[in-house]
Amino acid sequence: MPETIIRKVREQRNYTQEFVAKQMGISQNAYSKIENGYTQLTVRHIKDLSKILEVSIMELLRDDFEIHRPNNIQKESVNKENLLMSLDKISDKINSKHPQKHDFYPIVMSLLQTIDTTVDNIH
Secondary structure, eight states, rough: HHHHHHHHHHTTTTHHHHHHHHHHTSOOOHHHHHHHHOOOHHHHHHHHHHHHHHHHHHHHHHOOOOOOOOOOOOOOOOHHHHHHHHHHHHHHHHTTGGGGGGGGHHHHHHHHHHHHHHHHHHO
């Protein structure tokens, strides 16, 4: 996640949150929210951070995570009712979580959008 990379680079440079925030023209509290993922990064934030931290924009936006193939992929066919029940259970779990407190929330949402698009293309 970009927030994690931003924090790592800032710490490598021995910059405080206060220093970076001042350079960006925002409060330390506002900057802390960026690093903790409570404030969504804007293009302006990325440009400023790239300049302040002396790293490329691409370095700040790179993904350090991999999605691994699950070990227990079901190989037999699944009927529609079982699939819908499983999706309901997953939906309930997701809805019970606070999205800003989980790093993987955007990944889960992206996967669900991919599933939605795939289902739309099934005949």
